Amino acid sequence: MVPIACQARNVSVAYRADPVLRSVNVTVPVGSVMGIIGPNGSGKSTLIKAMLGLVKPLTGTSEFFGQPLDQVRHRVGYMPQSASVDWDFPTTVIDLVTMGTYGELGWIRRPGKAERARAMAAMEQTGIPELAYRQIGELSGGQRQRAFLARTLVQAPDLFFLDEPFQGIDAKSQQAMIDVLRDLVAQEKTCVIVHHHLATVRDYCDHVTLLNGHVVASGPADQAFTKENIRIAYEAREGAEAFLETAA
Amino acid sequence: MSFVLGTSLLAVVTALACALPGAFVVLRKNSMLVEGVAHAVLPGIVVGYALTHDLNSPWLIIGAALAGLLVVLGNEWLIRTGLITGDAPQGLVFPALFAAGVIFITLDFSHVHLHTEVVLIGDLNLAAFHHLMVSGVSIGPRYLYVMLAVLAVNVAFIAVFYPKLKVTTFDNQFATVLGMRTGLLNTVFMFLVSVTIVTAFHAAGAILVISLIVVPAATAHLISHRLSVMLALTALFAILGAVGGFWIAYALNAATSASMAVFYGLVFIAVALIDRLATRVRRHRRSRVCQPAAGR
Numbered sequence: 365m366v367p368i369a370c371q372a373r374n375v376s377v378a379y380r381a382d383p384v385l386r387s388v389n390v391t392v393p394v395g396s397v398m399g400i401i402g403p404n405g406s407g408k409s410t411l412i413k414a415m416l417g418l419v420k421p422l423t424g425t426s427e428f429f430g431q432p433l434d435q436v437r438h439r440v441g442y443m444p445q446s447a448s449v450d451w452d453f454p455t456t457v458i459d460l461v462t463m464g465t466y467g468e469l470g471w472i473r474r475p476g477k478a479e480r481a482r483a484m485a486a487m488e489q490t491g492i493p494e495l496a497y498r499q500i501g502e503l504s505g506g507q508r509q510r511a512f513l514a515r516t517l518v519q520a521p522d523l524f525f526l527d528e529p530f531q532g533i534d535a536k537s538q539q540a541m542i543d544v545l546r547d548l549v550a551q552e553k554t555c556v557i558v559h560h561h562l563a564t565v566r567d568y569c570d571h572v573t574l575l576n577g578h579v580v581a582s583g584p585a586d587q588a589f590t591k592e593n594i595r596i597a598y599e600a601r602e603g604a605e606a607f608l609e610t611a612a
Numbered sequence: 613m614s615f616v617l618g619t620s621l622l623a624v625v626t627a628l629a630c631a632l633p634g635a636f637v638v639l640r641k642n643s644m645l646v647e648g649v650a651h652a653v654l655p656g657i658v659v660g661y662a663l664t665h666d667l668n669s670p671w672l673i674i675g676a677a678l679a680g681l682l683v684v685l686g687n688e689w690l691i692r693t694g695l696i697t698g699d700a701p702q703g704l705v706f707p708a709l710f711a712a713g714v715i716f717i718t719l720d721f722s723h724v725h726l727h728t729e730v731v732l733i734g735d736l737n738l739a740a741f742h743h744l745m746v747s748g749v750s751i752g753p754r755y756l757y758v759m760l761a762v763l764a765v766n767v768a769f770i771a772v773f774y775p776k777l778k779v780t781t782f783d784n785q786f787a788t789v790l791g792m793r794t795g796l797l798n799t800v801f802m803f804l805v806s807v808t809i810v811t812a813f814h815a816a817g818a819i820l821v822i823s824l825i826v827v828p829a830a831t832a833h834l835i836s837h838r839l840s841v842m843l844a845l846t847a848l849f850a851i852l853g854a855v856g857g858f859w860i861a862y863a864l865n866a867a868t869s870a871s872m873a874v875f876y877g878l879v880f881i882a883v884a885l886i887d888r889l890a891t892r893v894r895r896h897r898r899s900r901v902c903q904p905a906a907g908r
Contacts, residue, residue, distance in 0.1 A: 380694035416789050434791070442789040449783045453639060454836040463779045467790035474775055499837040515786075 366393040368430065369523050369554035370415065370440075375424030377407070377414050384410050386578045388424070392523075392571065397545065397555045399569030401562070401589070403598050406576045408558045409445065412525050416442055428523060437467065441521035445528050446508045451501045457511050458483050458496040464518035486514040489547070491540040506537025513544060524548065524555045530564070542568070565589060613752040616862070619740040622756045623854040623868060626736075626815045629763040630824035631850035632770060633805050635843050638829040639781045642802075644699060645687060647822045648706035649680040649802070650809050654713025654731065654818055656680070657810065662716075668758045673810050679709060680806035684799070710818070734817035736858075736868035755814060762811045769804055770843070773797065778839055816869040824869075827876035828853060831883050853879055 369392045377385040385407040392398045400408045413419040415426040417433055428436045441464075461483040462475050469475065487493045490510040495503065503511060509529055516524060529541055545568060548555060559565060565572060565585070572589040574580040574597040581588040581597075613621075637646050656676030657667070664672050683706050690701035717731065740753035770777065780787045780794045788794050805825070812821050828849035829842070836842035856879075857872030864871070 413785075418785050418788055437789070437791040440789070442786060444783065444785050448785065450639075450641075452833075453782050454833065454839050454842045455778070455782065456838060459778075459838070460782075463782070463786070466775055466779050466787070467792070469775060471776070472772060519790075 366395070368392065368427075369394045369396070370426065370428045370556070372411065372415050372426045373424055375411065375414050375426065376422045377410050377419055378422055384577065385414065385421075385575075388575075388579050390573050390579065390582050392554060392556055394522075394554050395549070395552045396571045397549060397557060397569045398571040398573060399565050399585075399589075400556065400558045400573050400575060401560065401565055401569075401597070402575035402580075404560070406597070408560070408575055409527050411575065412442075412527055412556065412558060416440070416525060438519070439522045441516040441519045441524050443512050443516045443524070443526045443529060445531065446505070446512055447531075451503070451508065453500065455500055456497050457487070457492065457500055457503065460500055460511055461487055461514045461518055464515040467519065482518050483514070486518040487511075489517055490514045490544055491536075504534065504537075505532035506534040509533050510537055510540055513541060517544070522553055524553065526555060527558045528560070529557060530559065530561065562594065613743065613750050615740070618743065618750070618752045618756060619737060619868070620855065620858045622740045622753050622759065622815065623736060623858045623872065624851055625756060625759045625763055626812050627824055627828070627850040627854035627872065628847060629759055629766055629808055630812055630816075630821065631828040631846050632763075632766050632843065633801070633808060634825035635829040635832065635839075635846045636770075636777055636781055636801065637805060637825055638833060643822070643826045645684065645702055646805055646809070646825055648683045648687070648702045649806050650813075650818050650821045651710035652683040652706045653677065653680040653806065653810050653813065654710050655716060656713075657813060658713050658716040667814050668755060668811075673807060676810040676813075677803060677806035680809060681799070681803050682709065684802045684806075731818055734813060734815045734820060734869045736815045739814040758811060759815075762808055766804060766808060769801075777801070816872075820869045820873050823873040823876055824850075827873070827880055831876070831880045834880075834883055834887050849876070849879055849883075 371392070372388055372390045375385060375388040376383070388407075388411060390398075390411070400411060402408050410419055414421045414424075426433065428440055433440065458480060462479050464486070465475055465479040465482060469479075484493060484496065487496060490513050492507055492510050492514065495507060495511070500508070500511065509531070513526070513529060516526070530538060533541070545555060557568065559568065566589065569589075570585055571583065572585045573582040574588060574593050576597045576599070581590070581593040637643055653676040656679030657672065660669065660672030660675045661667060666672065683702065686705040687701045690696060690704065696704065713731075739755045742754045743750040744752060744754045744757060776787075776792060776797055779790070780792060780797055784794055809821050809825075812824065816824055829846045831849045832842045832845035836845055853872055853876040857875040858868055860866070860875060861868040861871035
């Protein structure tokens with residue numbers, strides 16, 4: 365049996381009186397690319413945040429490599445949505461990427477040459493080494509995503525949580541992201557990707573969790589990502605209908 | 613030390629002590645929360661003054677700073693309850709505390725002689741009145757040394773926790789997943805800001821202290837591409853505004869803290885205009901360089 369990279373058990377979340385997730389169970393095998401798919405407001409990002417302790421769940425627990433997050437933080441990397449930060453913040457791209465090493469520094473130590481060299485290597489992986497000394501506000505949408513991905517790569521985790529990495533991205537950046545993902549898969553790393561573009565799900569993900577406040581289906585893509593399940597998850601929304609027609 | 617030198621030094625040190633943590637206040641978008649803290653420390657100061665009869669007593673400073681922290685923690689708690697949204701929780705907590713302070717003063721609580729004007733805008737000249745004497749020679753206002761101590765604590769805190777402050781300010785969620793104690797760091801930071809406000813209260817009052825905290829950093833933010841540069845420029849603008857404001861007040865015989873606040877505003881406008889102009893000139897030059905190439 366394939367070992368498990370992470371698992372959410374019976375996770376429920378509510379924002380005030382509104383339930384967002386109800387009793388979610390998801391299991392992600394090591395070496396898989398798990399797509400979290402669902403319509404807007406279906407709780408995709410919330411599920412990741414609840415698992416990572418950024419949102420307090422009402423019920424449920426999450427485990428990473430069979431342990432609570434605190435025991436294995438160094439093996440878990442997180443790339444938030446790029447819209448969640450202020451890009452006018454006075455910092456350069458290399459400084460942003462170096463932040464990925466801060467988790468190992470303890471309370472007092474500062475990043476030095478070694479950390480910056482690792483940041484540079486991660487930027488080369490995502491294809492943006494020439495942008496190292498730019499102010500982050502000068503980057504395009506795709507370059508921002510690549511800088512964020514480099515910051516996660518620099519941590520060298522075994523499990524990646526990527527929240528909408530393909531959001532607002534140009535073709536060149538998309539290709540760079542896909543190349544990195546392929547590399548990660550080849551190295552037996554595990555990725556959990558929040559994604560909402562139905563047409564490309566099968567290109568990136570070998571596992572899928574269809575979400576709509578609850579889990580509609582979760583498992584290998586060919587079992588979970590079926591027309592019937594998509595229809596249930598999207599409640600026959602326009603975008604999904606169009607996709608289903610072209611797929612048919 | 614002469615009165616003028618002592619008072620202008622006090623203005624500079626107070627401005628620096630407020631402005632350096634102010635850089636993070638501005639980047640964390642906490643300016644109005646800090647404005648709330650500046651009002652909420654009042655009851656702490658009045659009660660503390662009644663007990664110690666000394667505005668520079670460390671007990672008063674810590675007690676009143678804790679009252680200021682009530683706004684931060686109360687605000688966070690109210691947001692978590694979900695009863696009210698946006699920044700309304702701040703508006704709920706700090707006016708109540710400020711009003712309690714005003715009631716204490718108007719009731720002449722234990723004979724506290726604080727003038728409303730001093731409460732609102734402070735009085736730097738009055739604050740610099742008591743000089744510290746060493747074997748009969750003045751070595752400057754006593755209050756100057758209190759502010760110097762606060763400045764030293766702020767500089768040390770920022771220097772030691774610089775990477776942590778940077779990452780939690782830029783991306784708090786990412787820092788949390790890295791395993792950083794973001795809540796603890798934020799509470800300690802806000803406590804230091806609160807301490808700074810209470811100490812600067814004597815010089816700048818409840819209303820104008822926010823300009824010492826926010827404006828130099830906001831001005832520096834306009835033209836900084838790196839955090840270290842922003843901190844250096846914040847310090848520069850703080851000093852410039854303090855010296856400029858002090859001499860305007862001296863020449864016009866006006867309130868020092870108010871003159872500093874006005875001068876800060878003028879510096880902000882000047883920097884914003886120069887920055888705009890420079891960007892326009894750069895663009896113009898670039899288009900002139902590009903035109904012949906495009907014409908070919």
